[in-house]
Amino acid sequence: MNQLVHLLGYSFAQNAIAAGVVIAIVSGIVSRFVVARNMAFAVHALAELGFTGSAAAILIGISPVIGLMTGSMITAVFIGTLGVRVRERDAVVGVVMAFGLGLGVLFLTLYPHYANVALSILFGTIVGVTQSDVVLLVVIGALTLAALAVVYRPLTFATVDPEVAEARGVPVRGLAIAFLLILAAAVAEAVQVVGVLLILTLLITPGASAERLTARPGRAAVYSVAIALFCVIAGILLALETNVAVSVYVTSLSFILYLGSRFLVGPILLGREQHRGP
Amino acid sequence: MAEAGRRASVRFDAATLDYHDRRVWSDLSLEFDEPSFVAILGPNGSGKTSLLRVILGLTPLAAGTVEVLGQAPRRGNPGIGYVPQHQSFDQDLPLRGRDLVQMGIDGHRWGVGRPSAADRRRVSEVIEAVEATPYADAAIGRLSGGEQQRLRIAQAIVGDPRLLLCDEPLASLDLHHQQEITDLIGGWQRRTGRTVLFVTHDVNPILQLVDRVLFVVNGRWAAGTPDEVLTSERMSELYGSHVDVLRVHGRILVVSESTGSGFELEEPHHLPEIHPGGPPPSPRQAP
Numbered sequence: 001m002n003q004l005v006h007l008l009g010y011s012f013a014q015n016a017i018a019a020g021v022v023i024a025i026v027s028g029i030v031s032r033f034v035v036a037r038n039m040a041f042a043v044h045a046l047a048e049l050g051f052t053g054s055a056a057a058i059l060i061g062i063s064p065v066i067g068l069m070t071g072s073m074i075t076a077v078f079i080g081t082l083g084v085r086v087r088e089r090d091a092v093v094g095v096v097m098a099f100g101l102g103l104g105v106l107f108l109t110l111y112p113h114y115a116n117v118a119l120s121i122l123f124g125t126i127v128g129v130t131q132s133d134v135v136l137l138v139v140i141g142a143l144t145l146a147a148l149a150v151v152y153r154p155l156t157f158a159t160v161d162p163e164v165a166e167a168r169g170v171p172v173r174g175l176a177i178a179f180l181l182i183l184a185a186a187v188a189e190a191v192q193v194v195g196v197l198l199i200l201t202l203l204i205t206p207g208a209s210a211e212r213l214t215a216r217p218g219r220a221a222v223y224s225v226a227i228a229l230f231c232v233i234a235g236i237l238l239a240l241e242t243n244v245a246v247s248v249y250v251t252s253l254s255f256i257l258y259l260g261s262r263f264l265v266g267p268i269l270l271g272r273e274q275h276r277g278p
Numbered sequence: 279m280a281e282a283g284r285r286a287s288v289r290f291d292a293a294t295l296d297y298h299d300r301r302v303w304s305d306l307s308l309e310f311d312e313p314s315f316v317a318i319l320g321p322n323g324s325g326k327t328s329l330l331r332v333i334l335g336l337t338p339l340a341a342g343t344v345e346v347l348g349q350a351p352r353r354g355n356p357g358i359g360y361v362p363q364h365q366s367f368d369q370d371l372p373l374r375g376r377d378l379v380q381m382g383i384d385g386h387r388w389g390v391g392r393p394s395a396a397d398r399r400r401v402s403e404v405i406e407a408v409e410a411t412p413y414a415d416a417a418i419g420r421l422s423g424g425e426q427q428r429l430r431i432a433q434a435i436v437g438d439p440r441l442l443l444c445d446e447p448l449a450s451l452d453l454h455h456q457q458e459i460t461d462l463i464g465g466w467q468r469r470t471g472r473t474v475l476f477v478t479h480d481v482n483p484i485l486q487l488v489d490r491v492l493f494v495v496n497g498r499w500a501a502g503t504p505d506e507v508l509t510s511e512r513m514s515e516l517y518g519s520h521v522d523v524l525r526v527h528g529r530i531l532v533v534s535e536s537t538g539s540g541f542e543l544e545e546p547h548h549l550p551e552i553h554p555g556g557p558p559p560s561p562r563q564a565p
Contacts, residue, residue, distance in 0.1 A: 153387055
């Protein structure tokens with residue numbers, strides 16, 4: 001505990017927590033749409049090609065965060081324009097992902113110290129984020145939240161009720177692409193905490209847990225953000241205290257919260273909602 | 279065709295629709311005045327849903343014109359309410375019937391949006407009108423087909439549309455719920471004096487309500503009152519083969535002498551026994 005208090009005085013720990021808060025809020029909201037739109041596979045592709053992007057960035061000597069962002073954005077555009085139908089989408093995701101990841105391997109082989117870099121991108125590095133990366137992450141996070149706020153209502157409509165949404169004039173197709181871009185930014189953010197391979201722990205689990213707790217869309221968003229915030233902040237603090245990677249804690253905590261939501265708290269809360277009515 | 283003072287809800291003029299390279303129907307010229315209850319009939323794949331999509335402004339015509347409520351069709355026309363073909367909601371989806379109805383008011387607007395007190399009142403009123411209040415706050419994916427359909431209708435009428443489009447709203451419902459949903463839509467239409475276009479492959483559940491019929495088959499069409507259109511002569515002409523239209527116990531059956539034509543004229547499971555005055559069969563007893 002003393003070690004933790006001592007470490008919190010350092011800027012690297014404060015940076016990590018500042019970035020963590022923004023990342024958790026973005027992840028909490030985005031994960032609800034990922035669950036409702038069945039996009040787990042797309043999330044993985046965006047993350048893995050973000051990895052390719054950051055490997056390329058390191059190779060040419062720019063910020064890996066920018067590389068990650070660029071990689072997942074380009075992937076989002078590919079998936080959005082090539083995969084119109086749902087069935088087609090998964091195929092396109094697979095095709096693009098395999099090729100892009102191959103490129104990533106190439107970039108890493110070209111870079112002399114690749115093992116270390118690969119490890120930190122694949123499994124998360126938040127405690128090592130620099131001051132300038134924190135600023136970048138906060139800016140990307142704020143822009144992502146602003147974009148989400150603009151599209152939130154029609155995106156919800158298009159997600160849960162696409163036929164009527166289309167008939168009511170909602171640009172369903174345009175929103176699908178817009179959401180992919182938002183998702184790409186969220187992926188680039190979440191990778192900082194948990195890494196490419198564990199990305200779903202922040203972009204699926206909070207949303208999946210939240211839907212077990214309530215039938216109300218507004219509350220589900222609040223629960224999802226709260227769960228993501230708890231996992232990220234507690235994960236960072238535990239990591240500072242123990243020197244085990246953040247992602248180990250975040251994945252464990254989010255898994256425990258999912259089980260708790262599904263089997264323990266969820267049935268109680270849902271029962272109470274039914275009982276009380278509106 | 280329109281008399282002075284009558285308003286056309288929908289007017290087609292020499293309209294032709296293609297789907298990819300296939301001609302779905304052509305040279306459709308007709309007009310549905312307000313108020314009317316129109317049944318759009320025909321076998322699967324005859325372009326009934328496409329007809330609704332044209333009216334919704336989602337599919338363009340290959341030729342000819344269509345006018346909807348006096349204007350060219352456009353997406354998001356607030357004068358149209360739409361009940362899409364049944365699609366069930368995931369049972370874990372955090373969405374209440376109340377939220378679905380609310381989307382009928384403002385779901386298409388940008389922003390996060392919190393419903394105003396007036397909107398919330400309007401939503402509650404409409405939910406009450408379709409008798410869905412007891413389950414409007416439960417997760418919609420956990421409701422029965424009939425309950426979901428009531429909430430869908432509430433969503434479609436919450437904006438007080440002039441034209442209500444229903445795409446097979448009775449499909450996947452048992453007889454008892456078919457009757458309830460029919461009464462609900464028919465009651466709304468009579469109360470408001472608006473127009474309903476009701477796509478169905480079986481006209482019988484709505485026969486008492488219908489004042490106009492559009493029958494589409496194999497690229498050809500016929501329109502008029504049920505008595506004009508649903509005759510052996512007109513149907514044989516449309517199908518291009520001998521077809522009998524039988525009236526049995528107040529029901530209309532369209533029967534072809536061979537089913538080799540490729541069209542399912544009447545699905546056998548839509549020929550239930552009739553219970554005059556008696557209780558409707560319970561869902562569990564239905565085949």
